[in-house]
Amino acid sequence: MPEVLKAPLVVEFPFTRSLGPVQSAFLTGLRERVVLGVRTRDGRTLVPPVEYDPVTAEELGDLVEVAPTGTVTTWAWNHDPRRGQPLDTPFAWVLVRLDGADTALLHALDAPGPEAVRTGMRVRVRWAAERTGAITDIACFEPYTGATPPLTGHDGHFDDAVTGIVAHARLDYTYSPGRAQTAYIDALRGRRTVGERCPACRKVYVPPRGACPTCGLATSEQVEVGPRGTVTTFCIVNIKAKNLDIEVPYVYAHIALDGADLALHGRIGGIPYDQVRMGLRVEPVWAEGARHPDHYRPTGEPDADYDTYRELL
């Protein structure tokens, strides 16, 4: 079989997320170099603060300031930082219980090496030079042997609180379509369309995905179909898609290629949109250098009889 196809696939998404009152206060506080926790009814202080008590599920909103200094409760040495992590030089991941808090915050600790880190060591916040109201306003922690600084006395109320964050994410993949779809795409390179036949029901699926969805059996027998086909159903698109260089209205159709038992999708051209009809006989039109048909146009043959494609609707 031909070598399987591969292509880079990047998934990027900047999620815009709104903050509730507790997270808004905490992240605004970081922007102002103040660390806030939330007090539970039984007197614990949770840092970072959450909106609901993890033990009782009671709603929380009593914000209290804690110190920017604290104690490492556990750590792990990261000698090879990865993209997006807080430091690009080797660092320790740490859980830090800030002075005044009862729970620990995850962040990075800037230290010269693993021998300089231990559970129980004292650390303090190193603030980012530019702060926007995000967890990354804490650039990292750093070793600290001084006294706990006095609190600023902040009550957790801000006039210009941040109300949202943009959470950027990017993941990199190498996409491979697998055996059946690789064969389909390879055939398209020669302007041929191949499907696969189910060993049980004998239906030919285009594009093939390696399994018969009716019988639940693996397929492998390749069958060339088309190039001509029949419009089984269609719709008229009246809204222009962004970045799409096609004038509206245009027709988007299901096309049953000759020999196929499943209709595929395609655009219909070379005929006014309001003259496209079920049963219209069409053939593919290839653009120079394209990997798939640009659209399908009428062949000029008489329309197909309804009974020849009624099972493919």
Place this chain on the structure above:
Amino acid sequence: MTRDIAVVAFAQTDHRRTSEDLSEVEMLMPVLHEVLDRTGLKTADIGFTCSGSSDYLAGRAFSFTLALDGVGAWPPISESHVETDGAWALYEAWTKLLTGEADTALVYSYGKSSPGSVRDVLTRQLDPYYLAPLWPDSVALAALQAQALIDAGHTDEPALAAFAARSREAARDNPHAQLRGPVPHGDHLVRPLRTGDCPPIGDGAAAVILAAGERARTLCPRPAWIRGVDHRIEAHGLGVRDLTDSPSTRLAAERAGAFERPVDTAELHAPFTAQEVVLRRALRLDDTVCVNPSGGALAANPIMAAGLIRIGEAAARIHRGESDRALAHATSGPCLQQNLVAVLEGDPR
């Protein structure tokens, strides 16, 4: 409980570092065929189908829909999907059979980690406000847990190395495992965890068939009866939890009936060596229990299938008569955040 429900068949792929020559459904098809062949059932005979997988591994939305081609979803079938390990799909199928709505169920799950970087991919399951922007990867979070256990005196690096060696030695008898026999303990990946403390990254799939009552006896000479299943979750904030303990596992085990009588086998989903320390303590397992005779997740950890495989391996031991009462555990999320425990029994001999 009004009905007895059993695992009557189990199949899994060979787990490999990459299966780029196959799409998800192509990887899954042989496993679906095998598990059906073991019972003589056809896809059309199945009363309920449930699957587990993750779009983040595939990098595509609704990726599970393509796998539905493999189960014959036309004419319409009763089907559901969970966006997590297939062990949770099995839980859903078990409850469906308990209602009497179906007598048989096909449960499958699969994951291809090879297209992406699984350490980065798994950061996207973290809280998006306080954790995900820092990109703490799955090995780093497991390493924090390992250090907490070392500080607490529950383990040390040599003990962790012994867990790794025992798992991969056990996997010698498992033809599907990705890592078998001696594996170098290696350098630190994120200290204190070395490469040998971490699971292999790989692609794979698994499937089981459940059946109720007398139907189970007709499909399998020695059904693995599910005596209980329960799953529990802990706070998402890592700094809220005691990482040296797993109260969610303990509670799930208690509710699944695991402590009512001793088990002889335990299949634990502990992708990192240190997590076995936590689970053994939470489940009160002593040296009389055969832990991970399959090699466990340290020998093969196809994400989204590794938990279902624990249930399948435990059931297969009962089918073969090598176990009479087995415990299976599955986990999801960082540092054993979510835990499922199932208790399986064979008929008395």
